[in-house]
Amino acid sequence: xxxxxxxxxxxxxxxxxxxxxxxxxxxxxxxxxxxxxxxxxxxxxxxxxxxxxxxxxxxxxxxxxxxxxxxxxxxxxxxxxxxxxxxxxxxxxxxxxxxxxxxxxxxxxxxxxxxxxxxxxxxxxxxxxxxxxxxxxxxxxxxxxxxxxxxxxxxxxxxxxxxxxxxxxxxxxxxxxxxxxxxxxxxxxxxxxxxxxxxxxxxxxxxxxxxxxxxxxxxxxxxxxxxxxxxxxxxxxxxxxxxxxxxxxxxxxxxxxxxxxxxxxxxxxxxxxxxxxxxxxxxxxxxxxxxxxxxxxxxxxxxxxxxxxxxxxxxxxxxxxxxxxxxxxxxxxxxxxxxxxxxxxxxxxxxxxxxxxxxxxxxxxxxxxxxxxxxxxxxxxxxxxxxxxxxxxxxxxxxxxxxxxxxxxxxxxxxxxxxxxxxxxxxxxxxxxxxxxxxxxxxxxxxxxxxxxxx
Amino acid sequence: xxxxxxxxxxxxxxxxxxxxxxxxxxxxxxxxxxxxxxxxxxxxxxxxxxxxxxxxxxxxxxxxxxxxxxxxxxxxxxxxxxxxxxxxxxxxxxxxxxxxxxxxxxxxxxxxxxxxxxxxxxxxxxxxxxxxxxxxxxxxxxxxxxxxxxxxxxxxxxxxxxxxxxxxxxxxxxxxxxxxxxxxxxxxxxxxxxxxxxxxxxxxxxxxxxxxxxxxxxxxxxxxxxxxxxxxxxxxxxxxxxxxxxxxxxxxxxxxxxxxxxxxxxxxxxxxxxxxxxxxxxxxxxxxxxxxxxxxxxxxxxxxxxxxxxxxxxxxxxxxxxxxxxxxxxxxxxxxxxxxxxxxxxxxxxxxxxxxxxxxxxxxxxxxxxxxxxxxxxxxxxxxxxxxxxxxxxxxxxxxxxxxxxxxxxxxxxxxxxxxxxxxxxxxxxxxxxxxxxxxxxxxxxxxxxxxxxx
Numbered sequence: 001x002x003x004x005x006x007x008x009x010x011x012x013x014x015x016x017x018x019x020x021x022x023x024x025x026x027x028x029x030x031x032x033x034x035x036x037x038x039x040x041x042x043x044x045x046x047x048x049x050x051x052x053x054x055x056x057x058x059x060x061x062x063x064x065x066x067x068x069x070x071x072x073x074x075x076x077x078x079x080x081x082x083x084x085x086x087x088x089x090x091x092x093x094x095x096x097x098x099x100x101x102x103x104x105x106x107x108x109x110x111x112x113x114x115x116x117x118x119x120x121x122x123x124x125x126x127x128x129x130x131x132x133x134x135x136x137x138x139x140x141x142x143x144x145x146x147x148x149x150x151x152x153x154x155x156x157x158x159x160x161x162x163x164x165x166x167x168x169x170x171x172x173x174x175x176x177x178x179x180x181x182x183x184x185x186x187x188x189x190x191x192x193x194x195x196x197x198x199x200x201x202x203x204x205x206x207x208x209x210x211x212x213x214x215x216x217x218x219x220x221x222x223x224x225x226x227x228x229x230x231x232x233x234x235x236x237x238x239x240x241x242x243x244x245x246x247x248x249x250x251x252x253x254x255x256x257x258x259x260x261x262x263x264x265x266x267x268x269x270x271x272x273x274x275x276x277x278x279x280x281x282x283x284x285x286x287x288x289x290x291x292x293x294x295x296x297x298x299x300x301x302x303x304x305x306x307x308x309x310x311x312x313x314x315x316x317x318x319x320x321x322x323x324x325x326x327x328x329x330x331x332x333x334x335x336x337x338x339x340x341x342x343x344x345x346x347x348x349x350x351x352x353x354x355x356x357x358x359x360x361x362x363x364x365x366x367x368x369x370x371x372x373x374x375x376x377x378x379x380x381x382x383x384x385x386x387x388x389x390x391x392x393x394x395x396x397x398x399x400x401x402x403x404x405x406x407x408x409x410x411x412x413x414x415x416x417x418x419x420x421x422x423x424x425x426x427x428x429x430x431x432x433x434x435x436x437x438x439x440x441x442x443x444x445x446x447x448x449x450x451x452x453x454x455x
Numbered sequence: 456x457x458x459x460x461x462x463x464x465x466x467x468x469x470x471x472x473x474x475x476x477x478x479x480x481x482x483x484x485x486x487x488x489x490x491x492x493x494x495x496x497x498x499x500x501x502x503x504x505x506x507x508x509x510x511x512x513x514x515x516x517x518x519x520x521x522x523x524x525x526x527x528x529x530x531x532x533x534x535x536x537x538x539x540x541x542x543x544x545x546x547x548x549x550x551x552x553x554x555x556x557x558x559x560x561x562x563x564x565x566x567x568x569x570x571x572x573x574x575x576x577x578x579x580x581x582x583x584x585x586x587x588x589x590x591x592x593x594x595x596x597x598x599x600x601x602x603x604x605x606x607x608x609x610x611x612x613x614x615x616x617x618x619x620x621x622x623x624x625x626x627x628x629x630x631x632x633x634x635x636x637x638x639x640x641x642x643x644x645x646x647x648x649x650x651x652x653x654x655x656x657x658x659x660x661x662x663x664x665x666x667x668x669x670x671x672x673x674x675x676x677x678x679x680x681x682x683x684x685x686x687x688x689x690x691x692x693x694x695x696x697x698x699x700x701x702x703x704x705x706x707x708x709x710x711x712x713x714x715x716x717x718x719x720x721x722x723x724x725x726x727x728x729x730x731x732x733x734x735x736x737x738x739x740x741x742x743x744x745x746x747x748x749x750x751x752x753x754x755x756x757x758x759x760x761x762x763x764x765x766x767x768x769x770x771x772x773x774x775x776x777x778x779x780x781x782x783x784x785x786x787x788x789x790x791x792x793x794x795x796x797x798x799x800x801x802x803x804x805x806x807x808x809x810x811x812x813x814x815x816x817x818x819x820x821x822x823x824x825x826x827x828x829x830x831x832x833x834x835x836x837x838x839x840x841x842x843x844x845x846x847x848x849x850x851x852x853x854x855x856x857x858x859x860x861x862x863x864x865x866x867x868x869x870x871x872x873x874x875x876x877x878x879x880x881x882x883x884x885x886x887x888x889x890x891x892x893x894x895x896x897x898x899x900x901x902x903x904x905x906x907x908x909x910x
């Protein structure tokens with residue numbers, strides 16, 4: 001007779017892994033089912049390798065900024081093969097550490113694809129054949145994968161998704177990026193720092209279309225000055241490998257050519273064939289698992305992370321996982337409350353956002369005021385010769401409801417700003433707080449204390 | 456009959472300038488008396504020019520870190536003359552903007568040294584001769600200047616204070632730094648990045664003697680690896696210019712030679728000959744103005760910033776200035792409350808500290824626990840190949856009472872950590888907060904959630 005686990009988790013990304021650690025640490029008999037690698041998209045094919053690329057190349061941008069001021073000269077050359085080796089070693093070491101942590105805590109790691117066969121019962125397709133698993137509670141955390149559109153599919157040759165680009169052995173000399181969201185922008189920046197010419201195409205009329213329109217404007221102006229060819233508000237007919245090139249054809253017929261093309265047009269959930277519908281779970285039109293206020297998809301089944309479509313962010317997955325485990329342990333019965341959710345674009349410039357944005361409030365018919373400060377007035381931005389950008393605060397009923405920022409280094413504001421929104425600071429609270437001087441954070445202080453305008 | 460000002464302020468540094476702006480903005484008839492330049496030490500001879508040096512040279516350290524990983528090659532050369540020109544232009548532009556802001560708000564700027572002649576009455580030694588000024592309220596914000604000891608005085612040749620070093624036309628090839636506090640360490644780092652060989656001497660047995668001893672250890676290990684000659688716990692007999700050299704003689708007789716020597720052994724207040732004693736104000740043994748719980752030194756006389764000796768930090772001066780103006784405007788009658796005071800060492804590594812430190816609590820007989828996390832476990836630290844350092848939390852009665860950190864980029868934790876201490880977070884509050892991933896701030900999360908140990 002096989003063990004019945006207190007908790008089985010499908011998926012070992014940030015949500016699933018954190019849930020396993022916390023549940024096992026609290027005494028639940030836990031199994032983690034993972035078809036590929038521990039760490040999921042974030043560690044293996046997303047946030048972390050991208051940050052290793054951006055971190056390794058930061059000196060390029062720092063030098064360029066000072067060179068423009070005629071304060072520095074020199075050159076920084078990245079050995080891409082060495083960087084890839086370093087990245088792969090770091091990811092492998094991290095996966096190994098994660099595996100050891102699971103083992104320490106007594107979590108059973110079951111390698112394979114899991115599928116629900118009946119309430120309380122799973123089958124995992126392992127290398128040794130189908131393995132049955134029994135659970136009292138199930139957390140689905142199977143994540144997402146790169147999306148594509150007809151004519152816009154990676155072809156395994158020179159048209160790549162983010163996973164393909166991160167796995168290259170050689171950095172292309174020219175890159176077409178389809179999609180001006182955070183994934184496209186981070187990869188384009190890293191590639192540009194390593195010498196690639198960038199052409200960026202998006203059907204939306206602006207970069208980072210989810211962000212405040214002023215943020216988009218700043219991004220566009222900085223990247224144009226860096227020589228990127230921005231093609232915004234245009235439709236792509238197809239992207240194909242043709243001989244030694246990737247060729248993008250616009251709907252009008254114009255062709256764009258590069259060594260490679262990256263397709264970064266969003267993501268889709270890994271929900272096919274999980275067998276959840278038999279338990280009463282519903283997938284929405286895009287395939288995401290629908291969850292109730294307690295993140296439940298069906299009796300004794302919760303879904304966390306990308307797969308529930310609430311917020312495709314690693315930290316949202318971890319936060320949801322913590323909540324679900326607390327609920328399973330009987331420590332909370334409240335509905336899930338994300339609080340303000342921070343999101344960050346890394347690079348130079350960076351973008352940070354949390355809470356309610358002005359356009360969003362307007363669309364909801366809610367009345368907000370905004371206040372802002374430009375980075376050019378900040379001595380740390382001046383010291384880094386990177387002064388394009390601003391911090392913008394959104395106020396509702398005299399309290400901070402949202403904050404966004406664009407500019408070099410603004411990711412450093414993320415946690416502080418998120419907490420300010422969570423607390424709903426008033427102007428007086430901002431005045432009473434001692435901001436260290438000089439810091440880039442004082443641009444947030446300046447924005448908080450600036451005159452407010454209607455939008 | 457001359458105007459009687461609602462408020463006269465002595466000193467146009469961060470404390471005095473901010474007080475003037477806020478008072479005038481609230482309708483007080485205000486005069487600002489400044490003997491030298493607007494912006495005080497911070498802008499002209501302290502924080503800001505040092506940050507311009509460190510910002511301009513950051514690519515040097517970023518490249519060195521990646522080069523050590525064999526991921527990057529190249530060189531970054533700083534044109535010191537161009538950097539000095541850039542610095543001087545930026546400081547001049549900032550002073551000009553400050554002057555314009557005062558003029559806009561109707562603040563009378565009186566250039567000269569002010570001295571109290573009787574209650575309500577000052578005399579300013581201006582270029583046109585003595586000018587009388589009448590006040591209802593006086594704020595003394597005259598700041599501080601570099602200190603020295605017998606045998607350890609700048610001589611105007613090759614033995615310099617921080618002001619002298621910042622004014623150099625050429626960066627020395629070798630530099631002796633006397634004093635391992637924040638001023639000495641920031642300047643030594645900037646000089647090192649611009650090619651100077653560093654010898655650092657301090658009578659204390661560790662660097663940054665005000666900080667947590669573990670912080671000192673990390674600093675020492677990083678700087679030693681960078682090739683600095685650290686001479687700690689040794690006494691200096693003298694530092695003199697001898698021909699084309701600065702020569703430091705240790706008490707044992709050993710001589711150290713360099714192109715220049717920087718004396719960074721603390722600061723002393725600018726309180727001589729202000730005439731405050733006649734009003735009933737008291738100076739302590741070190742010359743600092745003694746203030747009561749409302750920052751008052753005498754009837755209708757307040758003292759803010761370095762001059763009151765509470766905290767020699769620009770942001771402490773601004774924070775005190777805000778409080779005093781609020782009090783003068785009748786908006787508060789409460790005693791001054793600084794909240795947790797953040798302090799930052801810039802460079803690589805950086806140091807951040809706020810709230811109560813473990814050693815301090817122990818010395819007070821108060822029982823605290825500590826929890827810590829190493830930066831090596833953080834992916835952003837890994838991405839920058841700068842993994843030496845840690846974050847340490849100090850807990851009292853289940854609440855965060857202090858946080859300190861050392862390592863590349865840890866200054867980004869400063870505001871967030873200060874607010875956490877101000878709120879007195881519990882472990883549960885840390886768990887409930889959504890930290891964005893991946894961020895260096897997650898090292899703070901890891902420290903907050905780590906097991907606590909007694910000290």
